[in-house]
Amino acid sequence: xxxxxxxxxxxxxxxxxxxxxxxxxxxxxxxxxxxxxxxxxxxxxxxxxxxxxxxxxxxxxxxxxxxxxxxxxxxxxxxxxxxxxxxxxxxxxxxxxxxxxxxxxxxxxxxxxxxxxxxxxxxxxxxxxxxxxxxxxxxxxxxxxxxxxxxxxxxxxxxxxxxxxxxxxxxxxxxxxxxxxxxxxxxxxxxxxxxxxxxxxxx
Amino acid sequence: xxxxxxxxxxxxxxxxxxxxxxxxxxxxxxxxxxxxxxxxxxxxxxxxxxxxxxxxxxxxxxxxxxxxxxxxxxxxxxxxxxxxxxxxxxxxxxxxxxxxxxxxxxxxxxxxxxxxxxxxxxxxxxxxxxxxxxxxxxxxxxxxxxxxxxxxxxxxxxxxxxxxxxxxxxxxxxxxxxxxxxxxxxxxxxxxxxxxxxxxxxxxxxxxxxxxxxxxxxxxxxxxxxxxxxxxxxxxxxxxxxxxxxxxxxxxxxxxxxxxxxxxxxxxxxxxxxxxxxxxxxxxxxxxxxxxxxxxxxxxxxxxxxxxxxxxxxxxxxxxxxxxxxxxxxxxxxxxxxxxxxxxxxxxxxxxxxxxxxxxxxxxxxxxxxxxxxxxxxxxxxxxxxxxxxxxxxxxxxxxxxxxxxxxxxxxxxxxxxxxxxxxxxxxxxxxxxxxxxxxxxxxxxxxxxxxxxxxxxxxxxxxxxxxxxxxxxxxxxxxxxxxxxxxxxxxxxxxxxxxxxxxxxxxxxxxxxxxxxxxxxxxxxxxxxxxxxxx
Numbered sequence: 001x002x003x004x005x006x007x008x009x010x011x012x013x014x015x016x017x018x019x020x021x022x023x024x025x026x027x028x029x030x031x032x033x034x035x036x037x038x039x040x041x042x043x044x045x046x047x048x049x050x051x052x053x054x055x056x057x058x059x060x061x062x063x064x065x066x067x068x069x070x071x072x073x074x075x076x077x078x079x080x081x082x083x084x085x086x087x088x089x090x091x092x093x094x095x096x097x098x099x100x101x102x103x104x105x106x107x108x109x110x111x112x113x114x115x116x117x118x119x120x121x122x123x124x125x126x127x128x129x130x131x132x133x134x135x136x137x138x139x140x141x142x143x144x145x146x147x148x149x150x151x152x153x154x155x156x157x158x159x160x161x162x163x164x165x166x167x168x169x170x171x172x173x174x175x176x177x178x179x180x181x182x183x184x185x186x187x188x189x190x191x192x193x194x195x196x197x198x199x200x201x202x203x
Numbered sequence: 204x205x206x207x208x209x210x211x212x213x214x215x216x217x218x219x220x221x222x223x224x225x226x227x228x229x230x231x232x233x234x235x236x237x238x239x240x241x242x243x244x245x246x247x248x249x250x251x252x253x254x255x256x257x258x259x260x261x262x263x264x265x266x267x268x269x270x271x272x273x274x275x276x277x278x279x280x281x282x283x284x285x286x287x288x289x290x291x292x293x294x295x296x297x298x299x300x301x302x303x304x305x306x307x308x309x310x311x312x313x314x315x316x317x318x319x320x321x322x323x324x325x326x327x328x329x330x331x332x333x334x335x336x337x338x339x340x341x342x343x344x345x346x347x348x349x350x351x352x353x354x355x356x357x358x359x360x361x362x363x364x365x366x367x368x369x370x371x372x373x374x375x376x377x378x379x380x381x382x383x384x385x386x387x388x389x390x391x392x393x394x395x396x397x398x399x400x401x402x403x404x405x406x407x408x409x410x411x412x413x414x415x416x417x418x419x420x421x422x423x424x425x426x427x428x429x430x431x432x433x434x435x436x437x438x439x440x441x442x443x444x445x446x447x448x449x450x451x452x453x454x455x456x457x458x459x460x461x462x463x464x465x466x467x468x469x470x471x472x473x474x475x476x477x478x479x480x481x482x483x484x485x486x487x488x489x490x491x492x493x494x495x496x497x498x499x500x501x502x503x504x505x506x507x508x509x510x511x512x513x514x515x516x517x518x519x520x521x522x523x524x525x526x527x528x529x530x531x532x533x534x535x536x537x538x539x540x541x542x543x544x545x546x547x548x549x550x551x552x553x554x555x556x557x558x559x560x561x562x563x564x565x566x567x568x569x570x571x572x573x574x575x576x577x578x579x580x581x582x583x584x585x586x587x588x589x590x591x592x593x594x595x596x597x598x599x600x601x602x603x604x605x606x607x608x609x610x611x612x613x614x615x616x617x618x619x620x621x622x623x624x625x626x627x628x629x630x631x632x633x634x635x636x637x638x639x640x641x642x643x644x645x646x647x648x649x650x651x652x653x654x655x656x657x658x659x660x661x662x663x664x665x666x667x668x669x670x671x672x673x674x675x676x677x678x679x680x681x682x683x684x685x686x687x688x689x690x691x692x693x694x695x696x697x698x699x700x701x702x703x704x705x706x707x708x709x710x711x712x713x714x715x716x717x718x719x720x721x722x723x724x725x726x727x728x729x730x731x732x733x734x735x736x737x738x739x
Contacts, residue, residue, distance in 0.1 A: 014315050014390040021382045025420045032424035032454055036439060039450060122436035131438075131445025138437035138444075142428070 012176040019180040023187045026150070030191055033143050037198060040135045047132020052203045054119060055140070059110050060200035063103050064192065070099040071189040074158070074182045084172040086165065093162050096185065100155045107148055111141070140199055147191055154188045157181045209704065213721035215621065232317035235720060238303030239619070240324055242612075245291055245299060246688070248331065252286040253684060255279050260643070260677035262660055263670045276660035277346035278338065278361075284349025285334050285366060289373045292604045293462055294327060296469035297415075298380060300611050301408050303619060305384060307713045307720060308402050310393025310729050315386040319379055326376040334369030337362040348658060350455060353440035353448040357432045364433060371426040374419045377465070381415030384408050393712075395731035399493075402711045402735040403486065406493050407472025410500035414461045414468075418504070422458035425451065449514055456507035464503040466600055468496060470607030471538055474560050477614050478542055479736040480709040481557035482549025486736045488541040495534030502531045512583045521580055528578035535571055539564060552707065555629040559610030562637050566606060570598030573648065588658075591651025594644045602640065609633070612691065617706050621719040622698035625690050632686035639680025646673045710737050 041048050077092035114137075118125035121138045161181045164170045170177050216235050220227035228236055258279055262269045271279065302320065306313050314320050338344040345366040347355040356363055388409050392401065428439045429451075438444025440451040471492075479486045486492065508516060508524030516524075542564055551557065573595040576582050586592065616624050646669040651657075655666045662670065705714040716724055 011315065011390055014386050017389065018316060018319075018382055018386045021385060021416055025378050025382070025416055028417060028420035029424045032421045033428075035454070036428070036450065039447070040445070044445065121431075121438070134438055135445045138431075138435075138439065141435070142431050142437060142439075146427075 010174075012174075015176045016179060016183075019183050023183060026187055027191075030143075030146070033139070033146070034194070034198075037139050037143070040132075040139065044132030044135060047130055048136050049203055051129075051133045051136035052199060052201075054114075054117075055200050056110065056113075057200050059106055060196050063106050064196050066099050066103050066106075067189045067192050070096045070103075071186050073099070074185050078175065078178055078182055081165065081170070081175050081178060082172055086171075089178075090162065090165055093158060093165070097155055097158055097162070100151055100158075104148060104151060107144065111144075114141075143195055144199070147188070147195060150188045150191070154181075154185050157184055209701070209717075211717060211721075213717065213723075213726060215717070215719045216722045217719060219722045230321075232313075232321050233722065234302050234306050234313050234317065234320060235619075237320050237324055238299050238301075241294065241298040241302060241327070244324075244328065244331070245295060248286050248290045248335075250688075251335075252283055252291060253681065255283040255286070257677055257681055259283065260674040263662070264674045265670075266662055266664055266667060268660070271660065273660045274343075274346065277348075277658075278344030280658060281345050281348055281366075282335075282338055285345075285370065287600075288349055288462075289334065289370050290327075290331050292466045292600055293373075293377060294380070295466065295604060295608055296473060296611065297384065297408055297411055297465075298323075298327070299608075300404070300473065300615065301380070301384060301469065304615060304713055305387065305405055305408055306391070307716060307724050308405050308711055309388065309391060310396060310712050310725065310731065311387065311391040312723050312725070312728075314383050315390055316383050320383055323376045323379040323383070326372055326379065330369045330372030330376060332369075333365045333372060337365035337369065340365065350459070351426070351429060352455075353429070353432075353446075353451040354442075356429050356451075357441060364430060367426045367429050371423055371430075374423045374426075377415045378419045378423075381412035381419075384412040385416065388412075393729050393731050399490070400731055400734050403475035403489070403492055403496075404469070404472035407468040407475070407496050410496045411465050411468045414465050414500050414503065418458045418461040418465075421454060422462075425454040425458070428454075449511070449516075452511050452514055453507070456510045457504075460507040460510065461500075461503045463596075463599070464499055466604045468499060470563070470604045471496070473607045473611040473614070474542060474563055475538075476709075476711065477556045477560040477610050478545045479738065480614070480707045481552045481554060481560070482546045483552065483708065483738055484545060484549035484736075485734075485738045486541065487544035487547075488537075489734065489736070491537055492541050495537040498534040499531060502527060502534070506531055506578075509578050509583070512580060513587045525578055525580050529575065532571060532575055532578075535567075539568060539571075554613075554707070555624070555626060555633060556610045556614035556707075558630065558633050559606050559613065562633070563603065563606040563610060566598050566602030566640070570595060570602055573598065586651050588656055589651035590647040590655045590657055593657050594647035594651060597644050597647075602644070609636075609687065614707070615713070616691070616694070617701045618704075618713055618716075618718050618720070620695045620698070622694055622700055623706065624694040624698055628686060628690040632683050632690060634683075636680055636683030636687060639676050639678070639683050642676025643673050643680050644676070646670070646676070711735050 073092045074096045077089045077096065080089035080092060114120060119137050120126070121134070121141060126134050126137055158181050161170060161178050164177065216233060220231065222230055228240060231237065258270070259276065262271050262276055302314070340362050343361040345359065345361045345363050347359055347363070351363070351367055356367070388401075388405055428437070431437045432439055432441065436444075438446045440446040440448050442448065475486060475492055506524060506528045508520055509528045512521060512524075546561070573591070577586065577592060577595060613624060613629060650666055650669045650673070653666065653669075655662050701718045704716065704718050707714070712729060715729065
């Protein structure tokens, strides 16, 4: 009795509103880290610039392009579903997931290379450098790590939506969950847009 | 009413469920059942927290070791803090009465996201288990205090991780509840209920929800950084690795000061519901209360530095934080004037909720005014980290939130359980509790000014007298508490069935529905055409 009534209650605006509020909280979560980054960058300017040269700008730029492309495809997938082109919509979503996975693979190689070179928090090599470098790489791993975690959450979210579109539960009449997945994916994207210059480009 | 037992129009929500036994509760997405789940969990943790508090007061009965070692004492005050703050007063009124009453007060069938609501409860329980488990795992109970200050938090060898992760998880639960309430209030008010026809408890929940949403992520990330510090040796706050422990304090209080308003705003809302009903008079300054609620929620963000006056900040920052702290006192004062004016010349019905409400105003004023002593730079240096601070925040957090919680539970008791609590015992319990409360915390102001620091299991002989009075007060207060809780539990089971759906002649929507409410609250969604406290 309850469940039936709950499912009758549908409020797309409310649902989207809830997602936006959740996105606020995610932004504030990262805001704390950006604040810490700002403080330590201010205190250790030279060390941060020196350490940033260790990062591979090409891989960073590639990942930026990948994420931007995937944001575009998920947006297109929403329009496709609205126009009742289910197969196209699923294809575009599949592409988004694929690109997200490629991003993670790139990240994996990037990280393992850093760790191989001894550039990770707590390593002896890093401690020889100086406090600024220690903080830079601490922040680098923590922030990109947390971001990667958000990518994984986003991918799971998109996959759930993918299955529900396949089953027809999300369709051209009822697509707010796809929109929400899209919003979340754009959030992941926009955080990266800030991480990329802060870590890779300011050298 | 003539009938001893009311005829029901629809079955009570207690009697309607697809599932049986405990599953009817822990799988239910009904906001009323979830509210009660929170009530039972919070009450259980409260009993643990209160016992820990009593143990501390017993330890302080005499100088030197009385019943526990210094290390144990550190663990006890840490767990007391974690339980009371993160498990009880932060979720407290929003999670229990917000869940149960918010949809009814705004004329809705449920909250906007019922399943998310149940998820919040599970997250809450998960966080609570983590926090409490930290006490019993090998390594020993955390001993940093509930603030997890660096460098203690990464130097201590005790079970820091589960405690910090527990607090992180609890924050998540708080965020989801806040998110749910904001959307509910925006989207689900009954037709005709404009913003300025909404009762004040939902208004304060609205302010609270925004703080939960915008401040909690900051503590989330701060606690995660502490975890990163301990596991990966990152050094965000470790000077040896270039970090700054003061930065931790900033980040911590950016959340934890607004969190005080997460605690107190819904308490103020509950008081604003109780007073008009028991004075049978329209609330004085409805709009002023709303504006002051939002002002507190807003200004409350910018005062965190007053926890750190002695930690090392620039002179300008000190002045700014001090001035802002004084500013935030103004809207609180506005509210007190409104409440007093509401009962002035009212037709007062002396019942238990009213006693709790007026004693709330009394202790809240003491708590608020002593807060100004701490907000002023010169005096704060003298009383910082003394028992004065402990007394101050217990007057606000326990005297404020606790009294409002007790008032609210007696006020809404007939609606929630369909039975009446036993009035005489409830009043006796209140009186003993009130006397115990004052005896317990008032001497702490004196002890603090005289120079007794907080968080020590031992003290100098000259503080003995004050501590004896305070510890006796603790025992009296616990006695009152036992009477109150026993009476409530007993009445919920055996109390007299209510004779009317509106025993207090309240004017808000919850008094128009049955006691206990039916599953869908309203047979028909009401159409609102007048303000909430219409006693004219």
